[in-house]
Amino acid sequence: EEKEEETCSFTVPNYACQRRTQLHHHNPSLSDALTLLAENAELNEDDGRAVAFRRAAAVLKALPAEVTSVSQLKGLPCLGEHSLRVIKDVLKDGSCSEVETTKHSQRFNALKVLTGIFGVGVKTADRWIRDGIFNLQQLRESQTTLNRAQQAGLDHYEDLNQPVTRADADSITEIVQEAVSSLFPGAQVTLTGGFRRGKMTGHDVDFLLTHPEEGREEGLMDKVVSWLDSQGLLLYQKTSRNSYLESRDGPGRPSSNMDRFERCFAIFKLSRGQTSPPAGHQWRAVRVDLVVTPISQFAFALLGWTGSKLFERELRRWAGHEKAMSLSSHALFDKTQKRYLRASSEEEIFTHLGLSFIPPSQRNA
Ligand code: 8DG
Ligand code: MN
Ligand code: MN
Numbered sequence: 001e002e003k004e005e006e007t008c009s010f011t012v013p014n015y016a017c018q019r020r021t022q023l024h025h026h027n028p029s030l031s032d033a034l035t036l037l038a039e040n041a042e043l044n045e046d047d048g049r050a051v052a053f054r055r056a057a058a059v060l061k062a063l064p065a066e067v068t069s070v071s072q073l074k075g076l077p078c079l080g081e082h083s084l085r086v087i088k089d090v091l092k093d094g095s096c097s098e099v100e101t102t103k104h105s106q107r108f109n110a111l112k113v114l115t116g117i118f119g120v121g122v123k124t125a126d127r128w129i130r131d132g133i134f135n136l137q138q139l140r141e142s143q144t145t146l147n148r149a150q151q152a153g154l155d156h157y158e159d160l161n162q163p164v165t166r167a168d169a170d171s172i173t174e175i176v177q178e179a180v181s182s183l184f185p186g187a188q189v190t191l192t193g194g195f196r197r198g199k200m201t202g203h204d205v206d207f208l209l210t211h212p213e214e215g216r217e218e219g220l221m222d223k224v225v226s227w228l229d230s231q232g233l234l235l236y237q238k239t240s241r242n243s244y245l246e247s248r249d250g251p252g253r254p255s256s257n258m259d260r261f262e263r264c265f266a267i268f269k270l271s272r273g274q275t276s277p278p279a280g281h282q283w284r285a286v287r288v289d290l291v292v293t294p295i296s297q298f299a300f301a302l303l304g305w306t307g308s309k310l311f312e313r314e315l316r317r318w319a320g321h322e323k324a325m326s327l328s329s330h331a332l333f334d335k336t337q338k339r340y341l342r343a344s345s346e347e348e349i350f351t352h353l354g355l356s357f358i359p360p361s362q363r364n365a
Helices: 028-043 047-061 081-093 097-103 106-115 122-130 136-141 148-155 166-183 220-230 295-306 309-323 346-352
Strands: 188-191 205-210 234-240 262-271 283-292 325-327 332-334
Touching: 028 047, 028 081, 028 097, 028 106, 028 122, 047 081, 047 309, 081 097, 106 122, 136 148, 148 234, 166 188, 166 205, 166 220, 166 262, 166 283, 205 220, 205 295, 220 234, 220 262, 220 283, 295 346, 309 325, 332 346
Parallel strands: 205 283
Antiparallel strands: 188 205, 234 262, 262 283, 325 332
């Protein structure tokens, strides 16, 4: 009897929000290759292609074992022709020429360095490149006018591109907690973003602030920011009530999931004792995002700010395409029933959406 040696082929559900995706998985070299191409597509504002690569990478992250042959991937969702070609190359040679070429291209590296400056988005970076600016030194030497965010970003470039550790996140949590509870007894501080998903490092620290009594959260942001500032803890801050003109990393990097919470993009000054600054330094700069939400929207905000970005995107796609619902960080609207569905926990939102609950540590798509 002839048996096809297709030892195990995998199956995974279509949407990342239907799957459990741990931080550590079995196919990092494949997902890294696809993630680099996604990053390149984002830097070139090719959103369609970027999402396709992100989805393909996420499918590989969700597999229960290492892929050894493309035949195991038959029937898996989100793996287009292009992604499969990349996977084949990496499986065969350990690398893919398109990935290697991209990784070493001048444009990719310039875009990465320039958008690595807080406050600089792809449009600005692209304009600078066309003006012959490819790196920080050329930017500093040019007569380019920088806005306040970009100037702070350039001033603290080294620190802000150093990973924030879990210990840094914990000491910032303590500081924010102290500020909030002394100014607004009863108000709550919740760590969100990558650290809530169990990441050991991040590019920033994300917090959600709320008060258990609806309306009592008003004024919280101004007071907290003033207090932090008076303690000399802020190197930069920009607070905004309506963020339609804002973005995930300050002006210039618009994102698809902006919301209307009161928020603050800040750069904290962490002193020795609160962190381990680079040798010879007394302090280091750390990016912090603060968001204030009324308690009635807290569950939606928590779900929306925990990420990963792809997981969030997939939740919204699932809601829209499969459930005729519209999900945001504020609410869930059922278009069939023409009404908002309330929720006071993330679990309830998953239930409304007809999804099994996925805990934060398994949302690392
Ligand atoms: P990292 O910082 O460790 O690198 O990763 P992260 O924590 O996952 O990414 P992040 O850029 O800090 O974003 C955290 C989450 O917040 C992510 O799921 C996307 C979400 N988010 C923004 N901006 C906005 C926004 O304007 N509105 C909403 N609703 N969510 C946002 O980053
Ligand atoms: Mn973050
Ligand atoms: Mn953030």
